Amino acid sequence: MSKLTDFDSGLIESLFIKYAKVNTRSDANSHTVPTTVGQVKLAKIVEKDLHDLGIKNAKYEPDNSYVIGSLPSNSEKDLSAIGFIAHLDTADYNAENIQPQIHPNYDGGEIVLNAEKQIVLSPKEFPLLKNYIGQRVITTDGTTLLGADDKAGVAAIFGALKYFLRHPEVEHGEVKVAFGPDEEIGRGAKRFPAKEFGTKFAYTLDNGQPGQIAAETFNASEAKIDIRGTAVHPGDAYGLMVNAVTLANEIVSALPKDEVPEKSRGHQGFILVTDMNATVGEAHLNLIVREFDTQKYRRHLALLHQIVDRINERYDSPRVSLKINEQYQNIGDTVKKHPYIVNLALNVYHRLEIKPNMTPFRGGTDGNAITAKGIPTPNLFNGGDNFHGPYEYVSTEAMTKTAQVVSEIVQEHVREYGQRDELPVKLS
Secondary structure, eight states, rough: OGGGGOOOOHHHHHHHHHHSSSSOOOOOOOOOSSSSSSHHHHHHHHHHHHHHHHTTTTTTEEEEEEEEEEEEESSSSSSOEEEEEEOOOOSSEEEEETEEEEEEEOOSSSSEEEEEEEEETTTTTGGGGGGTTOOEEEEEESSSSOHHHHHHHHHHHHHHHHHHHHHHOOOOEEEEEEESSSSTOOEEEEEEHHHHOOEEEEOOOOOOTTTBBBBOEEEEEEEEEEOOOOOOOOOGGGTBBBBBBHHHHHHHHHTTTTTTTTGOOTTTOOEEEEEEEOOOOOOOOEOOOOOSSSHHHHHHHHHHHHHHHHTTTTTTSOOEEEEEEEEETTHHHHHOHHHHHHHHHHHHHHHHHHEEEOOOSOOOHHHHHHHHHHOOOOOOOOOSSSSTTTTOOHHHHHHHHHHHHHHHHHHHHHHHTOOSSSSSOOOO
């Protein structure tokens, strides 16, 4: 079994800082692939770094903006390849001129991110920070995000590859890696080259504390409702006016009152009205539907249709239109059929004495689209926290632990050769 000291933490840290400084903020309003030029810049840097590391077959693919590479098997066993995936883009928050700050041997107290602006990262506000006492904590300067989501995952994969290249005596099957664009806006993985990647299963390393396994995600849709009213002078409105504002309020009132984000957690889903623009003459509502249970998710979508149909039945012509865009499906429906994938990670956590945390992921990852393409892909972790904002942080040790978990999963796959899907997994 590998030791944490077997991994090049200096390489992991230096790569992370280099990658974090590249502005890869994705742009939902762009129609290019990828949506921002910074992602192309970083992809080509990662491609070169893979070559320099010793992954000579690594290549950047302009058609889908993925960087793909593989470490060939050194085993005589007929082992299936395992994939590890991380994304290059960052969330919709300032990512210009990112200045990572290293705080060695963190003492458990407040970390001043920006003295001039009085921006402080405090364990009172963010109690998980206490988990990083004694470690090299990397933060922002308080004016940008950091990009640990998901450049920590990228750097950790490099750390695992370096381990195998430095230790050719360690038996392993083929390890495939992919680094992709536009995860934060849900587009990149729709172009994932699943056939070329060619693994039977994979893991994303996206967000989360050591020990996390997210083998379930929401089913997700967005809904757009447009309402056509009839605007007339209110003094002459009797029998003529159709108030789009009133109809919009009727729709919102017909939604389940307790199935909203502020009242949901764990496996509980919700319907959220994200915005509404209404006048007497017309109204527009945007909603998102999130639910783990696939049957209940379908009932929520059916409810929206029923509400709209009920209103339209009152008029000679339809006043309300509904468009639903299904964004992604719960990976748990597929992963449950392949328990070996989760068991492999659980075995590794046990060996490394990492407390497992089977948690439903209240969102989506690239694993949703990749799973839909036929490669079951649960999410593990990258060791960071407070993603998508100025209080984001990660530690060198946490990224190194991620690299160790990746390498041990590959080795556990060798140890478990011939033992496939023998244990059930309860996703909870």
